[in-house]
Amino acid sequence: MGVVLQGQAATNVEVPSAENQLQGSARSFLGYLSRNRQMIVGIVMLGGLVLFVVLGSLFYDTSKYKPLSVLPGRPPSAEYPLGTDQQGRDMLAVMIVGTPLTVRMGLMAGFIGVLIGTVLAFSAAYYGGWVDGLVRGVVDVGLTIPTFLVLIIVAISIHSAMTIEQMALVIAALAWLWPTRTIRAQVLTMRERAYVHVARLSGASSLKIIFFELMPNLLPYLAASLVAAVAAAVLASLGLEALGLGAVDSPTIGMTIYWVIFYGALLQGMWWWFLPPIIVVVVLFMGLFGLSAGLDEWANPRLRKQI
């Protein structure tokens, strides 16, 4: 911590004072960031992953992710930095192509989930009455049923081979339950704040209150629950794919794990086949958890003193 603070002081000296306001607020954000270590860990991990994918697709021949494009079963060497799998895929190319695919699935499902969750939560918390009763009932029942098992039934009911987008939609079908519950609780506490009462008394419409009074204050919280929803969606996609219920033709991280189990990579001692996807998953999840915890702290300043 001390080192970080020193670094902060050094940048303060270099930047001339009395700059425009934008730079000032950027600097205060950086100053805050240096105190929010979880957020730094999250951003560094995710940034590293982005860098890996961007540099990889610029400087590496990613067409070798296809089966039978290279010699199968080679350990890491100068020619194949991460080796090749048994079906003749270059593992480095698979990681460069597969990481964004897996993240895209998570982002799509997580985004849809939080969007639906936000709409439902606001309707429930703001209008109350039977709307609230219905939403709460559906969420209570839905959260009692283990999501992953329902996803298995959904995935198996779709007979044709799935695409990445279909996978994302399948996961999104249940990704809204948790955001709905947490956002609703948050809106309920905000609804009774003084500034909302003032707005209501001064004759603002419901929509205006929702979009101009509640939403801006909820934004950091929504961001945190989006990150958490993305992490949950990625986890669900990995699990479904490992069971063989994924997009079979896509070189995603989960499908790589499926092939590892299917072809018994362990039995053949091919550690370079299963270690790269696991490392990508760990970096991705640590990044998402860090970012989520960091955003949570930002949204909820009372957490700052604790822990």
Place this chain on the structure above:
Amino acid sequence: MRLEYLIRRLVLFIVVVWVAATINFILPRLSGGNAIRSQLTQQAAAGGYVQGNIDAMVAEFDKEFGLDRPLWQQYLSYMWDISHLEFRFSMANYPMRVSTLMANALPWTLALLGISTAIAFGGGMLLGGVMAWPHTPKFFTRVLLPPLLTLSAVPYYMLGLVLLWVFAFQTHWFPIFGAYTPGTIPDWSDPEFIKDVGMHMVLPVLSIVLSAVGFWALGMRAMMVSVQNDDYVQFAEAKGLKGKTVFYRYAGRNALLPQVTALGLTIGYILSGALLVEIVFSYPGIGNVLYRSIKAYDYFAIEGIVFGVIVSITLATLMLDLLYPRIDPRINYGKS
């Protein structure tokens, strides 16, 4: 008042089971066509498990479930079957019933899940409590926290792959797959057999425990930090009680309660993870049966297993909820 809560909780349980059963009924029928014939054909194409007698099997299934009847009649008879846990035939292992498949696999899953959750939960509580305790040396937390955080970011089954590779393939300390050495006859009175089963269980349990313990430890640490500032803990310290007593009986006891709630909420997540661990270790539990059924397009088996697991988890959550007042005497459902 207590009764009212009990009834509400039971109604929720029934609704959940009903919803799960209905999802199970509707989803496969949304795709249209004769589900049985298409599944059987796919199955035959995929693995050749069924040869030639597809027509006979379709006729048998149609007669058994009356698939030519109107949908509402089918729904009612399906609900009747479900209500007394009458599962259908497995398609890959015809004429074995899905309930038999599950009954053979369930004990292994329960043992794996029970042992690993007990160790992870108990260990996590202790670690988290110690990490938050002000008298604990600082380096303890500093050394322990990074690996715990990293491990909890790894899905159980991926950790399982790494453990399997290191401790079974490289060092040969533990067996590679299964629940006991293939070829031995299960005999629970033989200590050698029990030792064998234990050895086979170490790595699967370890992969769940190592990944889950961080989650519980971090939750407990946060709870302990907030409990420590409460008046009763400071009073206990001011009274001059022993550190151990304050730790276990004052702070720990109270920080434990939200963790039990969390256990109820995450039990489904833990189980989904454990099912995947079984696949990695070829452990003969529910997860493995599910994996093989998916590979063989054994739709009825998948349906039955998923439904069975949903019901058991809902039941476990219900029991935990009803036990909760015993753990936390302050809670007195609805008495206000």
